[in-house]
């Protein structure tokens with residue numbers, strides 16, 4: 001109390017504003033006023049500490065906003081410092097004449113790993129970004145990361161929603177291109193965890209574009225859309241000119257929204273943007289949530305596998321596309337991307353806006369995929385034929401690729417039999433020795 005008195009007595013009145021009055025009533029008012037001031041400044045102090053420790057761009061990223069995203073760990077390691085910056089510069093250094101400098105988001109993902117490795121092999125500068133979430137076994141992502149680090153590609157561990165980090169990366173490196181592959185993938189999981197699709201495929205995309213539009217020079221952007229935007233269309237093969245306004249899953253709806261968002265950023269800010277509609281990409285280092293992958297695992301385990309069929313025993317088919325073909329399409333898109341035209345957040349002229357199908361042009365029924373796997377694995381599958389669930393799946397996909405062929409020189413060369421053979425070889429070497437558990 002005496003300490004309090006000391007504080008109160010020494011609280012200076014603002015000169016010229018208050019006349020010092022010694023009456024008990026005014027002393028009480030002064031006491032209340034000073035207490036209010038004390039509380040106010042204490043709150044400001046606590047607030048400053050909060051801002052400094054939890055919102056600082058150079059501390060861990062904003063995990064709190066993602067806490068509602070069950071099954072995802074958005075853990076990000078702290079970053080900053082000269083050693084960290086050196087690693088980034090080294091990874092992003094262009095080592096060939098006419099090379100490009102690419103920030104690859106989702107670099108520890110299936111397509112991201114293959115694209116990053118291919119860019120690095122040609123001497124381009126590559127920096128990866130990934131949040132290593134646990135949508136599927138993160139140890140597989142870590143193994144891909146090891147692979148990339150060995151070839152000189154560093155992956156910064158953070159979420160695309162961490163705008164401060166994205167800006168920092170652009171301060172360190174002048175990326176000529178952004179290959180935006182980070183996304184919440186999977187058609188059926190969207191019913192389980194819808195907010196993760198909004199977080200990554202909508203909010204995340206907007207953040208990436210926001211940063212890209214405001215840096216100088218603006219990079220050109222190539223990003224992953226999806227064949228699922230064709231939704232319930234029945235006209236085949238799917239052409240880029242077809243309608244895309246009847247998505248069958250929230251996943252598809254977020255990818256379609258992404259295409260519209262891309263249009264806006266191209267229109268307002270002059271960003272050069274290319275969307276790639278991938279058709280069921282498969283291959284070594286693939287995604288364990290995809291059918292070909294978990295069919296392989298379950299056939300080997302002797303577990304039954306659910307094979308979907310449409311009404312009246314209609315076949316469900318996919319235009320399965322091998323990863324190496326997709327990588328060529330991605331590189332083709334990067335190499336033919338024109339420069340963005342804006343600067344200082346302002347558009348200076350019309351910029352390139354493109355969308356391409358990257359498929360294989362030969363759909364295969366899922367039951368045939370299983371037959372190929374049976375032969376390769378030399379194990380008979382326990383087939384459990386089921387009705388196609390109404391949770392996002394469409395009956396078939398089939399790409400018309402003439403546009404990608406013409407503009408990107410895209411020409412898929414791997415049929416499903418050949419591609420699955422390579423996948424199975426990888427699968428057995430990665431999981432087959434019993435050291436790693438298949439999740």
Ligand SMILES: O=C(O)[C@H]1O[C@H](OP(=O)(O)OP(=O)(O)OC[C@H]2O[C@@H](n3ccc(=O)[nH]c3=O)[C@H](O)[C@@H]2O)[C@H](O)[C@@H](O)[C@@H]1O
Pocket residue numbers: 185186187225226227228278279280281289290291292306307308316317318366393394395
């Ligand atoms: O092409 C695309 O745009 C999409 O391709 C895949 O989606 P999907 O084609 O549904 O791939 P899978 O989940 O591997 O399914 C492949 C086929 O197997 C069928 N399937 C799936 C699961 C299952 O238990 N049984 C089954 O028969 C599906 O109906 C589908 O026809 C990816 O998961 C998406 O991220 C991607 O965007």
